[in-house]
Amino acid sequence: xxxxTYPLIDADEAAALVLENTPVLGLEHVAIDDCxxxxxxxxxxxxxxxxxxxxxxxxxxxxxxxDAGKTLRVVGExxxxxxxxxxxxxxxAARILTGGVLPEGAxxxxxxxxxxxxxxxxxxxxxxxxxxxxxxxxxxxxxxxxVLAAGTQLGAAEIGIAAATGRATLPVxxxxxxxxxxxxxxxxxxxxxxxxxxxxxxxxxxxLAALREAGADVTVLGIxxxxxxxxxxxxxxxxxxxxxxxxxxxxxxxxxxxxxxLLESLGTVHVGRVKLKPGKPFTFATLANDRIAFGLPGxxxxxxxxxxxxxxxxxxxxxxxxxxxxxxxxxRLGYDARPTADRTEYQRVTLRREGRELVAETTxxxxxxxxMSLAGAHALVRVPASDQGLKAxxxxxxxxxxxx
Ligand code: AMP
Ligand code: MG
Numbered sequence: 001x002x003x004x005t006y007p008l009i010d011a012d013e014a015a016a017l018v019l020e021n022t023p024v025l026g027l028e029h030v031a032i033d034d035c036x037x038x039x040x041x042x043x044x045x046x047x048x049x050x051x052x053x054x055x056x057x058x059x060x061x062x063x064x065x066x067d068a069g070k071t072l073r074v075v076g077e078x079x080x081x082x083x084x085x086x087x088x089x090x091x092x093a094a095r096i097l098t099g100g101v102l103p104e105g106a107x108x109x110x111x112x113x114x115x116x117x118x119x120x121x122x123x124x125x126x127x128x129x130x131x132x133x134x135x136x137x138x139x140x141x142x143x144x145x146x147v148l149a150a151g152t153q154l155g156a157a158e159i160g161i162a163a164a165t166g167r168a169t170l171p172v173x174x175x176x177x178x179x180x181x182x183x184x185x186x187x188x189x190x191x192x193x194x195x196x197x198x199x200x201x202x203x204x205x206x207x208l209a210a211l212r213e214a215g216a217d218v219t220v221l222g223i224x225x226x227x228x229x230x231x232x233x234x235x236x237x238x239x240x241x242x243x244x245x246x247x248x249x250x251x252x253x254x255x256x257x258x259x260x261x262l263l264e265s266l267g268t269v270h271v272g273r274v275k276l277k278p279g280k281p282f283t284f285a286t287l288a289n290d291r292i293a294f295g296l297p298g299x300x301x302x303x304x305x306x307x308x309x310x311x312x313x314x315x316x317x318x319x320x321x322x323x324x325x326x327x328x329x330x331x332r333l334g335y336d337a338r339p340t341a342d343r344t345e346y347q348r349v350t351l352r353r354e355g356r357e358l359v360a361e362t363t364x365x366x367x368x369x370x371x372m373s374l375a376g377a378h379a380l381v382r383v384p385a386s387d388q389g390l391k392a393x394x395x396x397x398x399x400x401x402x403x404x
Pocket of ligand 1: 182183184186187199200201202203204248249250251252254297298299300
């Protein structure tokens with residue numbers, strides 16, 4: 001073992017360094033059917049009013065409000081997509097269907113339930129006012145009105161409104177291309193029988209899921225052995241077609257930990273050690289051509305917690321998201337937490353509702369090798385560095401993964 005030369009920096013400072021050095025990727029125009037989950041790269045502004053024409057909200061009869069209470073002659077029909085020719089004068093009405101254009105001259109619609117029809121004469125109720133029962137031009141959007149802001153994630157309603165304004169393609173931020181690999185001589189491909197001292201590579205699949213959930217387009221590389229030249233070859237090859245590199249393992253200070261020196265030879269290491277538990281050896285570097293690299297620790301919980309704290313917000317910045325962080329909420333500790341003296345700790349918890357409060361219960365042993373502490377966890381509770389115990393009942397901040 002050798003001592004690390006990297007300064008041990010605060011978790012928040014490390015997170016800020018990562019974001020400062022993470023580029024925002026460019027935009028691309030994508031067909032609307034492929035836009036779900038993507039992030040809008042430019043503000044969308046209404047070019048035309050919505051609705052574009054006065055459109056009936058009901059089935060009924062279009063008329064002049066000044067004719068309310070009278071018996072009128074039905075002179076035509078306006079159904080959705082088939083406007084009536086001609087206009088509505090005094091004493092006349094037109095049958096109209098939902099979505100039909102309000103004919104010229106009419107200023108309200110009587111609902112079919114409220115009229116009496118005899119042949120081509122319709123008696124409409126009194127008390128109808130101009131403007132009743134139809135959507136006016138620009139009721140939903142006026143020209144020049146903002147529709148969706150850059151940085152908005154496109155969900156069903158956002159895609160629907162974009163399509164309603166006639167956009168077949170949308171400007172969205174490019175998704176980060178991420179090369180993912182594991183390092184370690186002890187690792188074997190999942191599904192293969194491990195030999196003596198070997199374990200299945202589980203981090204790659206956990207991180208693949210996390211990367212995809214965060215919007216990355218992932219190239220899954222294999223397992224790199226703890227051998228500097230082979231590791232270098234895999235990394236250099238991978239970087240030709242990637243915006244970011246994510247590795248796991250090989251970042252602590254043992255002699256087989258080769259990722260930091262490699263990243264240093266390829267670029268600049270900004271973060272080499274963090275006052276964070278789990279995740280002290282987390283490493284972040286910038287490389288040539290605006291590319292970035294994350295060296296995550298090998299312990300399964302450490303790799304996923306550092307992913308949440310550092311990698312996910314960076315991937316969101318690359319994609320232009322307005323909000324980079326997961327939501328946080330104050331929660332009440334349901335257990336006595338023992339903080340670490342010199343490191344911020346993210347403890348894995350389940351949450352339960354008690355009245356208006358969320359109460360956090362520990363998921364058991366918080367060992368960084370025990371992935372069972374993260375499986376099923378609702379949140380990561382942030383326990384500030386301290387040598388004082390944190391009693392059950394204390395209010396702490398929780399990074400919410402999912403709510404119960
Ligand atoms: P390292 O950071 O390489 O020193 O690894 C720390 C611990 O995490 C060791 O016990 C490794 O065997 C384990 N580990 C490293 N990489 C992986 C991986 N891809 N999947 C599962 N465990 C791993
Ligand atoms: Mg290793």
